[in-house]
Amino acid sequence: MKRIDFRSDTCTLPSNEMRKVIFEAEVGDQGYWEDLTTLRLEEYCANLFGKESALFMPSGTMSDQVALRSWTKSGDEVILDESYHISYFQTGPSTDLGKIFLSTTRTSDGILTPDHVKNQMEVRKRGDRFPDIGLVSIENTISGQAGRIFPLEAQKELYQWCNKNHIPVHMDGERVLNACVKKNIEPHVYAMYTDSITCSFSKGLAAPFGSILMGKKSFINKARKFRKWYGGSLHQSGFMAAAALYAIKNNISRLSEDHENAFLLYENIKKDFPDLEIVVPETNIVMINIQSSNVSAKQFTNNCAENGILCHPWKSQIVRFVTHYGITKADICYASDIIKRTISDLKI
Numbered sequence: 420m421k422r423i424d425f426r427s428d429t430c431t432l433p434s435n436e437m438r439k440v441i442f443e444a445e446v447g448d449q450g451y452w453e454d455l456t457t458l459r460l461e462e463y464c465a466n467l468f469g470k471e472s473a474l475f476m477p478s479g480t481m482s483d484q485v486a487l488r489s490w491t492k493s494g495d496e497v498i499l500d501e502s503y504h505i506s507y508f509q510t511g512p513s514t515d516l517g518k519i520f521l522s523t524t525r526t527s528d529g530i531l532t533p534d535h536v537k538n539q540m541e542v543r544k545r546g547d548r549f550p551d552i553g554l555v556s557i558e559n560t561i562s563g564q565a566g567r568i569f570p571l572e573a574q575k576e577l578y579q580w581c582n583k584n585h586i587p588v589h590m591d592g593e594r595v596l597n598a599c600v601k602k603n604i605e606p607h608v609y610a611m612y613t614d615s616i617t618c619s620f621s622k623g624l625a626a627p628f629g630s631i632l633m634g635k636k637s638f639i640n641k642a643r644k645f646r647k648w649y650g651g652s653l654h655q656s657g658f659m660a661a662a663a664l665y666a667i668k669n670n671i672s673r674l675s676e677d678h679e680n681a682f683l684l685y686e687n688i689k690k691d692f693p694d695l696e697i698v699v700p701e702t703n704i705v706m707i708n709i710q711s712s713n714v715s716a717k718q719f720t721n722n723c724a725e726n727g728i729l730c731h732p733w734k735s736q737i738v739r740f741v742t743h744y745g746i747t748k749a750d751i752c753y754a755s756d757i758i759k760r761t762i763s764d765l766k767i
């Protein structure tokens with residue numbers, strides 16, 4: 420049976436070319452600043468995003484957690500939307516390792532505005548006996564909002580407001596290159612309106628691991644210490660960095676294929692089921708809301724899996740499909756038929 424894996428864009432396997440650059444990577448002990456491939460990757464990313472400095476991380480979660488820890492002091496509040504990855508998946512480590520608490524808003528679309536931040540600030544009094552606002556964190560694209568793009572204008576307005584109020588802004592940009600490709604905006608333009616930004620190599624760029632954290636030199640120096648504290652200081656990291664460097668040099672423009680495929684999947688399903696609640700995908704994520712039925716997301720994903728189509732039960736009645744490297748247009752057509760049959764069979 421044919422198997423198509425839409426669970427996440429982390430489910431890609433490295434190409435033969437990528438395996439070759441990993442095998443041949445020039446490496447050394449990065450504890451002594453001698454891993455040339457890692458140094459090259461960090462310099463390449465800092466240039467691409469127009470930041471002073473960059474730090475290679477084993478994972479996106481570590482990038483975010485190190486960023487939170489580097490920006491804040493114990494007991495601070497971090498303001499963000501509840502649909503963001505840091506809130507949805509990383510509440511535990513933010514509290515336990517970060518020693519901060521997440522002050523989450525519930526926006527309709529994940530687009531944080533100065534008004535949302537002001538409201539969160541006014542939840543309690545401020546001053547000596549109250550927590551300080553340590554950071555505002557935004558996400559682009561927004562994972563819990565079907566890969567929605569955080570509009571540049573909204574980001575700029577928020578950043579300028581935060582700047583005036585002396586609050587740094589972090590962008591969890593693990594999928595920011597999807598936004599760049601879709602909107603034809605250079606990475607350094609999004610990065611300009613942030614104090615720190617991350618980018619993943621192991622999502623749409625299809626490397627097996629890695630993320631990069633970028634910002635001012637003073638911030639990255641602090642982050643380098645916390646990366647060590649968190650166990651992320653790797654020695655011959657060039658084997659990982661080689662795959663990341665290959666990915667960021669070769670795989671950015673191919674993201675548009677994923678966007679086209681996600682839209683095609685959406686169209687194919689919507690054509691037959693116009694009443695079904697599906698957010699129009701802006702990038703590579705399709706989320707289907709089946710709340711109008713009695714069917715659970717788990718039941719839906721199980722039925723699809725029986726026919727070789729893997730997808731992710733995002734919430735109790737929301738199912739997520741992510742398009743990525745390795746999924747072709749023909750795969751979309753094949754999968755659409757099975758998904759539509761599942762929708763009919765389950766009477767959604």
Ligand SMILES: *Cc1c(COP(=O)(O)O)cnc(C)c1O
Nearest residue numbers: 478479480481504558562591593
């Ligand atoms: C995937 C993702 C992360 C975490 O990355 P990992 O490499 O899986 O740890 C963080 N933030 C966002 C927005 C993501 O999509």
